[in-house]
Amino acid sequence: MRKLFILLFTLSNFIVFSQYSKGKITFNNGDELIGLIKITKGDDVKFKSDNDSKVIEYDDDLIKSFEFTENGILRKYIYSETIHLDNEKSRTDKWNKLLEVIVEGKVSLFRYVTSVNNMGHVSYYLKKESDKLPVFYYGEGYFYKQKFIPFVSKYFSDCKNLVAKVKSKELKHKEFEKVVEFYNNECK
Structure with a gap:
């Protein structure tokens, strides 16, 4: 599938x-x-x-x-450098990536598609209004599934209800849009 x-x-x-x-x-x-x-x-x-x-x-x-x-569907894209957060350190990718806008709001969700070994690889980025650059959110693979709850707990720490829903697995690691829309609609 x-x-x-x-x-x-x-x-x-x-x-x-x-x-x-x-x-x-x-x-x-x-x-x-x-x-x-x-x-x-x-x-x-x-x-x-x-x-x-x-x-x-x-x-x-x-x-x-x-x-x-x-x-009949409006598709939006931005060019932007991105940042990866890892154990309190950050790494900025110093080239513009073509990011498709999936959700716009207090937090925006972007999709980045690359081809690796002739396979499409999809990554997701987030950007709060206060962020300078979009932050790496999620990529495909077991490693990212394991990092999902800690990332959401930290990045969305200002919304305890969202963090609780993710920790209880009411919102799962592949429900990118639902997590962002919950934050945009339910959190301050």
């Missing part, structure tokens, strides 16, 4: 990355462009003002975010 999910997820991303969709690019300097957008395999953005226009490719260093509508 897991392999089928990864295959379908990878194919859906391939379809998104292989066609132009109506959307908007917001640059780091605040300028915006509205037109047709396509994501390249290298996670850069191609832009055309209309179907007959010349293609312009923008490097991720210039773009803050972009969004487009696909099959």
